[in-house]
Amino acid sequence: MSFGSGGTSFGDPDAFSDLFYPLYRLLFNDEGDFVSTLESKLAAARMPSTVEIYLSKSLGIGVITGLALWLLGTVLGWMLVTFVITAPPVFLGLPMPDPYLSVINSLKFPFIIFVSGLFFGSIGFGLGFGTMVARPYLTADARKREINVLLSDSVSFMYALSVGGLNQLEILQAMAKADDTYGEVAREFESIVLETEYFDTDYRTAVRNQAMQTPSEELSQFLTDMLSIINSGGDMERFLEDQKEKHMRTSKQEQEMVLETLELFGEMYMTLSLFPLLLIIILVIMSMLGEAQDMLLYGTVYGLIPLIGVGFLVLVSTVVQDEVGDGYLRDESGEIVEESGGPFGLGIVERYAGSYSVFDRIKRNEGTYVTINLFKRPHVFFRDYPLATLAVTVPATMVFVWTSVRAGFAPLTAEGFVGAPVRGTFFWVYLPLYVTLVPLAIFYEWNVHSRRSITNNLSDNLRKLSSANDTGMTLLESLKIVSDTSSGKLADEFDTMYAKVNYGTSLKTALREFNNRYHIPRLARTVKLISKAQEASSQITQVLSTAAQASENQDDIERDRKSRTRMQMVIIIMTYVTLLGVMALLKIEFLDTMAALTEEASGDDAGGMSFGGGLDVDMLTLLFFHAVTLQGIISGFIAGYIRDVSIMAGLKYVIVLPTLALIVFMLI
Numbered sequence: 001m002s003f004g005s006g007g008t009s010f011g012d013p014d015a016f017s018d019l020f021y022p023l024y025r026l027l028f029n030d031e032g033d034f035v036s037t038l039e040s041k042l043a044a045a046r047m048p049s050t051v052e053i054y055l056s057k058s059l060g061i062g063v064i065t066g067l068a069l070w071l072l073g074t075v076l077g078w079m080l081v082t083f084v085i086t087a088p089p090v091f092l093g094l095p096m097p098d099p100y101l102s103v104i105n106s107l108k109f110p111f112i113i114f115v116s117g118l119f120f121g122s123i124g125f126g127l128g129f130g131t132m133v134a135r136p137y138l139t140a141d142a143r144k145r146e147i148n149v150l151l152s153d154s155v156s157f158m159y160a161l162s163v164g165g166l167n168q169l170e171i172l173q174a175m176a177k178a179d180d181t182y183g184e185v186a187r188e189f190e191s192i193v194l195e196t197e198y199f200d201t202d203y204r205t206a207v208r209n210q211a212m213q214t215p216s217e218e219l220s221q222f223l224t225d226m227l228s229i230i231n232s233g234g235d236m237e238r239f240l241e242d243q244k245e246k247h248m249r250t251s252k253q254e255q256e257m258v259l260e261t262l263e264l265f266g267e268m269y270m271t272l273s274l275f276p277l278l279l280i281i282i283l284v285i286m287s288m289l290g291e292a293q294d295m296l297l298y299g300t301v302y303g304l305i306p307l308i309g310v311g312f313l314v315l316v317s318t319v320v321q322d323e324v325g326d327g328y329l330r331d332e333s334g335e336i337v338e339e340s341g342g343p344f345g346l347g348i349v350e351r352y353a354g355s356y357s358v359f360d361r362i363k364r365n366e367g368t369y370v371t372i373n374l375f376k377r378p379h380v381f382f383r384d385y386p387l388a389t390l391a392v393t394v395p396a397t398m399v400f401v402w403t404s405v406r407a408g409f410a411p412l413t414a415e416g417f418v419g420a421p422v423r424g425t426f427f428w429v430y431l432p433l434y435v436t437l438v439p440l441a442i443f444y445e446w447n448v449h450s451r452r453s454i455t456n457n458l459s460d461n462l463r464k465l466s467s468a469n470d471t472g473m474t475l476l477e478s479l480k481i482v483s484d485t486s487s488g489k490l491a492d493e494f495d496t497m498y499a500k501v502n503y504g505t506s507l508k509t510a511l512r513e514f515n516n517r518y519h520i521p522r523l524a525r526t527v528k529l530i531s532k533a534q535e536a537s538s539q540i541t542q543v544l545s546t547a548a549q550a551s552e553n554q555d556d557i558e559r560d561r562k563s564r565t566r567m568q569m570v571i572i573i574m575t576y577v578t579l580l581g582v583m584a585l586l587k588i589e590f591l592d593t594m595a596a597l598t599e600e601a602s603g604d605d606a607g608g609m610s611f612g613g614g615l616d617v618d619m620l621t622l623l624f625f626h627a628v629t630l631q632g633i634i635s636g637f638i639a640g641y642i643r644d645v646s647i648m649a650g651l652k653y654v655i656v657l658p659t660l661a662l663i664v665f666m667l668i
Contacts, residue, residue, distance in 0.1 A: 016057060016060055017053045017054075017056040017057045017060065018056070019056075019060060020056045020057070020059045020060040020063065021052065021056045023056070023059050023063075024052060024055050024056040024059055027059070028055060030052075035051055035055070038051055038054070038055065038133065038136065039051040040213070041136040041137055041140050041215075042054060042136050043213045044136075044140035044143065044144075044213060044214065044215035045135075045136045045137075045139035045140040045143065045215070046139075046143070046187065046191075047135075047136055047139065054132075054136075055133075057132065058128075058129050058132035058133055059129060061128040061129065061131075061132055062124075062125040062126070062127075062128035062129030062130075062132070063125065063128075064128065065124040065125060065127055065128030065129075066121045066122070066124040066125030066128065067121065067124070068124060069120040069121055069123055069124030069127075070117045070118070070120055070121030070124065071117075072120055073116040073117040073118070073119055073120025073121060074113050074116065074117035074120075076116055076120070077112045077113040077114075077115070077116030077117060078113055080112060080116065140215040141215070143184045143215050143216075144215040144216045146183055146184045146185075146324050147184045147185050147188065147214070147215070147216040147218070147219050148216055148218055148219075148254070149324050150182050150183055150184070150185045150324055150325075151185060151216070151218055151219055151222070151247055152244075152247040152248055152250070152251045152550070152553070153182065153525045153550055154175065154182045154185040154186075155222070155240060155243045155244045155247050156244050156248075156529065156546050156547075156549075156550045157175065157178065157181075157182065157525070157528065157529050157532075158171050158175055158240050159237070159240035159241055159243075159244045159546055160529050160532070160533050160540075160542075160543040160546050160547070161174055161175075161532060161533070162236055162237040162240050163237060163533070163540075163542045163543055163546070164532075164533045164540065164543060168203075168230060168236055169203060171236075172189055172192055172193055172203065172207075173193055174532060175189040176189040176190040176192070176193040176194075177190075178528060178532075180325075180328065180329055180330045180524075180528075181325065181329065181521075181524050181525050181528040182525070182528075183324055183325055185219065188210055188214050188219060189210075191206075191210055191213075192206045192207055192210050193206075195209065195210075204227060204230055204231065207223050207226065207227050207230070208223075208224075208227055210223060211223035211224050211227065218250070222243060222247075225239070225243070244546070248549075248550070251553065251557065252553070252556065252557060255557045255560065255561060256560075258319055258320065259560070259561060259564040259565070261319050262316070262319065262320070262564070262565060262568055262642060263564070263567070263568065265312070265315065265316055265319070265568070266567070266568035266571045266572065266642075267571070268312075269312055269571070269572060269575070269638070270571055270572075270575045272308050272312065273308065273309075273575050273576070273579065273631065273635070274575070274578075274579065275304075275308070276300050276301075276304050276305050276308065276627065276631075277579055277582060277583070277627075279296075279300050279304070280297065280300055280301070280623070280624075280627065281586070283296055283297050283300065284297075284586070284590075284620060287616075287620075294619075297620075297623055298623070300627075301623050301626055301627045301630070302626070302630075305627060305630050305631055305634070306630060306634060309630075309631075309634030309635070309637075309638065310634070312638060313634075313637065313638055313641060316638065316641060316642060317641070320641070320642070320645050323521050323522075323645065324521060325521040325524065326519060326521070327515070327516075327518070327519030327520045327521045327523065327524045328515075328516050328519050328524065329512045329515050329516060329524055329527060329528060329531075331509075331512065379443075382439070382443045383443050383446045383447050383450065384447065386440055386444040386446075386447050386648075387440070389439045389440050389443055390436065390440065392439075393435050393436045393439055393440070394436060396435055397431070397432045397435045397436050400431055400432075400435060401427065401428070401431065401432060404427040404431065409423065409427050410424060410427035410428055411423075411424045417622055418616075418618045418619050418622050419618065421618070421621050421622035421625050421626075421665075422625060422662070422665050422666055425622075425625060425626065425629065426662065429629060429658075430658065430659075430662055433633075433654070433655065433658065434655070437651050437654060437655055438655060440648075440651060441651035441652050441654075441655060444648050444649075444651060445652065448644075448649075450489075451518050451520055453488065453489040453490075454489055454490050454493070454518050454520065454523060455520060455522060455523060455551075456488075457486070457488050457490050457491075458490065458523065458526065458551050459548055459551040459552045459555055460486075461482055461486060461490050461491070461494070462526070462544055462547050462548035462551055463544075463545075463548045464481075464482045464485070464486065465478045465479070465482055465544050466541050466544035466545045466548060468481045468482060469539060469540060469541045469544055470541040472539075474539075475507065475530075475534050475540060476498060476501055476507055479494045479495075479497055479498050480494070480495070480498045482494055483495035483498065493514050496514070497510040497511065497514055500513075507531075507534060508531050508534070508535065511527050511530065511531045512527070512531065514527070515527040522551075522554055525550075526547050526550070526551060529543065529546070529547050529550075530543065530544065530547060562643075565642050565643050566643075568642050569639045569642060569643050572635050572638055572639045572642070573635070573639060573653070573657070575635070576628075576631055576632060576635045576657055577660070579628060579631055580628050580632075580660060580661055580664060583624045583627065583628050584664050584665070584668055586624065587621060587624055587665075587668055588668050591617050591620055591621065591624075621665075624665075625661065625665050628658075628661040628665075629658050629661050629662075632654070632657035632658035632660065632661050633654050633657070633658055635653070635657055636650045636651075636652075636653030636654035636655070636656070636657045636658075637650040637653075637654060638650070639653045640652070640653050640654075
């Protein structure tokens with residue numbers, strides 16, 4: 001089936017864009033700044049679409065969204081003039097005279113419907129079209145951020161390849177294939193290689209083109225400088241060494257800027273988190289005066305407090321640099337090689353099962369062994385996969401809550417919550433929180449500790465490997481020497497790799513399996529560098545020194561970040577403790593006192609205004625307790641994210657901070 005005389009098929013993915021292409025030609029100029037800028041952003045975002053097709057599609061989505069909201073606005077306008085605006089209009093406090101009243105009544109119906117439809121339709125078009133136009137900008141910015149994070153390690157990787165004897169073109173090709181470790185940086189070099197292979201472009205021109213298209217100014221400058229070295233025939237190894245030093249310094253400077261911004265955010269959060277407290281105090285005073293604002297109180301506790309916390313968490317996430325990559329190294333086929341094959345995998349035997357009966361029998365026996373080992377050592381399984389604890393704790397939580405409801409401990413009505421705020425909140429909030437999050441937090445922290453035990457001594461062991469390799473030993477012999485003369489988990493892993501190679505496993509595979517067991521992005525980049533270099537030669541002293549230097553640079557950045565963010569975490573926790581203390585004082589010195597005065601006033605037969613008679617002490621106690629509980633949960637997540645750039649890292653604070661609130665309100 002075709003559409004119109006052009007024969008555009010509805011099944012064609014570009015049919016939708018073709019339908020609105022005339023509108024694009026009417027509204028936009030191909031040579032205009034907006035179109036040119038969007039075209040460059042599409043290239044920077046690596047979105048496979050021409051600017052004409054993309055804008056035509058964006059206009060189509062905007063028109064459809066606008067029509068949908070126009071229809072909604074028209075219906076709302078009709079309902080407004082039919083059911084709401086029924087009284088005669090008044091202008092400047094004076095009623096309209098009769099000659100004009102009939103005219104206005106006849107025009108208000110189409111006018112309001114037209115205005116409401118136009119208003120909602122404009123919003124719909126702006127949302128649809130604006131969202132599509134903003135997408136390339138956001139994607140390009142995300143790629144820019146990842147490129148800047150990985151550029152320092154990428155330059156170190158290229159320097160190591162240069163030291164290993166690879167020429168300029170081989171370095172570009174090796175970098176293009178390292179997307180499992182260097183992410184978007186590798187994809188930028190992949191574009192260079194693909195352009196030379198499929199478009200018959202010399203690699204100098206391809207480098208120049210990519211320097212113009214990349215969203216990262218730092219990578220663009222690096223490619224431009226590298227192109228000048230290529231054209232002049234300069235020393236590429238010396239150039240890469242200088243660039244490596246430069247970008248290591250740059251990464252430290254960027255980290256310093258991030259930490260300064262976090263210090264500013266810490267002060268902002270201290271002010272913002274106290275705003276709901278001040279608002280609650282004002283609303284309570286208004287209730288004392290007989291002007292109760294219950295909806296504002298509920299909105300402040302259950303709406304404003306979570307909104308401020310989530311908004312601040314999103315704000316921090318735009319500044320803090322997350323760890324890029326999943327930490328896994330893939331083989332030539334693109335698969336992740338793991339000894340265990342994942343949480344429920346059976347390892348390498350799964351590749352051969354089905355071809356011969358002996359492999360099927362091995363698979364069954366291996367499955368039995370894995371199952372028995374899981375029941376014997378469940379703690380080890382949960383350490384390696386902390387989220388698996390939810391499969392046990394979530395059903396247990398549901399059983400505990402159901403039992404509490406059946407026993408009458410957990411109230412099901414608002415009156416029950418108001419009558420027993422601490423008990424009701426404990427069984428509905430704290431019990432699920434403890435049962436679900438305590439095991440998850442314990443096994444997550446154990447997992448992090450076991451993985452950090454590898455990176456804690458990584459720099460020192462790399463220096464030892466470099467020294468041993470410098471004496472003439474091969475990399476394999478160096479691993480054995482370091483494992484014999486060192487202690488710790490990394491030394492044990494070196495010994496395991498040495499044993500694997502002696503039993504027939506290639507050193508490259510042993511390194512990859514070691515990395516994938518811990519899948520730490522920082523470790524993956526180091527292992528990738530060493531693995532690639534040892535393919536060319538076993539004498540890779542300079543490569544190991546480069547890896548050690550990159551690791552030490554990362555250690556310095558991590559150490560500085562931990563030291564600086566500790567103060568931000570203390571500010572967040574102390575702000576919460578202050579909030580909790582003020583809430584407790586309000587409960588003891590204010591609410592309880594006002595309740596006693598109200599009881600005395602109610603027993604007095606004398607007339608007069610009952611000051612504080614509008615206070616519902618039990619309801620306010622419930623709201624105070626819920627306010628500090630929500631604030632504790634949100635503050636815990638924020639403290640953990642600032643500290644370790646991970647939501648999971650905040651679980652321990654999420655458990656401790658609300659517990660303080662529970663203890664305080666149980667005592668008062």
